[in-house]
Amino acid sequence: MARMADGARSHDEPAGRSWVERDAAVVWHGFTQMAAYADNAPVVVERAEGHYLWDPDGNRYLDAISSLWVTTLGHRVPELDAALRDQIDRGAHTTMLGNGNRATVELAEALARVVPVDDPHFLFAGDGASAVEQALKIAFQYWVNLGVEGRTTYLAFGDAYHGDTIGALSVGDGGFGTDLFDPLRFPVVRAPGFTDPQCFDRAVALVAQHAHELAAVIVEPVVQGAAGMHLADPADVARLAAACRAHDVLLICDEVATGFGRTGTLFATEQCRFRPDLLCLGKGLTAGYLAMSATVASGRVFDAFLGEDLGPRTLYHGHSYSGNALAAAVALRHLELVEAWDVLANVQARSRELRDLLADRITPLPQVGDVRLHGLMGGVELAPPADGLRWGRRVCAAAVARGVLLRPLGDVVVLMPPLTVTSEEVHEIVRVLAEAIVAGTDTP
Numbered sequence: 001m002a003r004m005a006d007g008a009r010s011h012d013e014p015a016g017r018s019w020v021e022r023d024a025a026v027v028w029h030g031f032t033q034m035a036a037y038a039d040n041a042p043v044v045v046e047r048a049e050g051h052y053l054w055d056p057d058g059n060r061y062l063d064a065i066s067s068l069w070v071t072t073l074g075h076r077v078p079e080l081d082a083a084l085r086d087q088i089d090r091g092a093h094t095t096m097l098g099n100g101n102r103a104t105v106e107l108a109e110a111l112a113r114v115v116p117v118d119d120p121h122f123l124f125a126g127d128g129a130s131a132v133e134q135a136l137k138i139a140f141q142y143w144v145n146l147g148v149e150g151r152t153t154y155l156a157f158g159d160a161y162h163g164d165t166i167g168a169l170s171v172g173d174g175g176f177g178t179d180l181f182d183p184l185r186f187p188v189v190r191a192p193g194f195t196d197p198q199c200f201d202r203a204v205a206l207v208a209q210h211a212h213e214l215a216a217v218i219v220e221p222v223v224q225g226a227a228g229m230h231l232a233d234p235a236d237v238a239r240l241a242a243a244c245r246a247h248d249v250l251l252i253c254d255e256v257a258t259g260f261g262r263t264g265t266l267f268a269t270e271q272c273r274f275r276p277d278l279l280c281l282g283k284g285l286t287a288g289y290l291a292m293s294a295t296v297a298s299g300r301v302f303d304a305f306l307g308e309d310l311g312p313r314t315l316y317h318g319h320s321y322s323g324n325a326l327a328a329a330v331a332l333r334h335l336e337l338v339e340a341w342d343v344l345a346n347v348q349a350r351s352r353e354l355r356d357l358l359a360d361r362i363t364p365l366p367q368v369g370d371v372r373l374h375g376l377m378g379g380v381e382l383a384p385p386a387d388g389l390r391w392g393r394r395v396c397a398a399a400v401a402r403g404v405l406l407r408p409l410g411d412v413v414v415l416m417p418p419l420t421v422t423s424e425e426v427h428e429i430v431r432v433l434a435e436a437i438v439a440g441t442d443t444p
């Protein structure tokens with residue numbers, strides 16, 4: 001294998017500067033204070049394979065956040081690499097606007113067999129936020145197309161996260177310092193977050209009260225991920241769906257984080273036993289290989305957009321790289337592998353194992369306030385005695401120093417291993433986490 005090391009320094013790069021320094025000089029990292037970037041134990045990856053990442057110095061890290069929740073089967077999966085190579089020989093990308101591509105058709109057909117949506121139709125995009133934007137616009141125009149007036153707002157939950165574009169940010173509940181964009185966010189009807197045991201009672205009441213002005217309700221089914229892995233009872237989510245049906249309000253399930261096996265079923269909505277009108281998919285769709293997302297619309301929604309050519313019922317929305325053929329080819333092979341390898345059984349077994357290990361080794365630690373887990377979506381909430389101690393940061397830095405890549409959400413340490421994680425690796429993650437919690441919460 002050709003190593004980057006010396007060759008990559010060909011552009012008169014002064015020798016001796018580290019990769020982190022070179023990175024910080026030119027790359028602007030998302031959700032990252034660049035003035036502190038280099039101090040927070042960043043890993044600059046040179047190569048990735050299986051469940052591990054290597055930096056240019058040859059240090060190895062277990063990827064316990066699945067490269068921010070996208071990697072499902074690990075890195076460099078031979079079958080997925082082969083699917084990509086095959087598609088490259090047929091062309092990387094052709095447009096979805098008014099035209100099609102065989103790879104995208106095959107993917108949509110395969111997805112149609114498994115998504116929990118009736119008579120599903122797929123509008124592809126690049127990122128989760130774009131899939132959410134599409135769902136919001138589709139829900140809005142649905143009522144316009146039906147000639148129903150006044151359905152111009154949305155009901156969303158407290159602590160919700162739906163992405164960073166302005167529409168997605170509007171249905172999201174701020175957090176992460178995004179409140180400064182409030183003047184740009186459109187107002188929504190807000191139910192409490194999942195930490196409030198009454199949140200679904202309240203949401204159901206709000207649906208009844210505001211039905212005449214609601215285009216849709218948007219919810220992260222079962223797990224509010226970015227909020228810090230807050231869990232809901234699937235029966236409560238089902239009650240919300242029933243209220244939407246009873247009051248004729250569309251329901252959008254944002255499964256960008258929970259989709260593709262993360263919670264132990266292919267989609268978390270399956271555990272709630274209902275079929276949403278719109279479903280947002282992203283993150284795990286291409287197994288973590290390429291940027292692709294999709295908004296899935298039920299036949300009922302889709303049919304409301306049928307009409308005259310160039311007429312007003314058309315959805316005037318579409319992204320340049322929508323339905324990218326390389327992404328479609330790898331996503332199709334991914335779906336096949338999830339089934340062939342019985343990945344869901346591994347998620348369920350490793351989840352049980354992880355639950356027991358956390359209860360045994362992590363929950364009893366005095367620095368730990370709460371431990372939450374559903375499938376292989378986990379959060380360990382640290383309980384710092386004072387603000388500003390940055391325990392989440394320091395615990396994750398201590399884990400990285402011990403060869404396990406973790407990234408916190410505030411003081412919640414996120415555990416999101418690949419869905420094919422082994423029993424040995426689960427043990428390793430918990431062993432390192434326990435050490436890191438002790439080391440990272442030592443007085444500085």
Ligand SMILES: *Cc1c(COP(=O)(O)O)cnc(C)c1O
Nearest residue numbers: 127128129161162163225256257
């Ligand atoms: C990550 C996430 C998004 C946004 O997806 P991006 O690909 O980062 O734009 C939307 N909704 C949920 C629930 C997510 O976890």
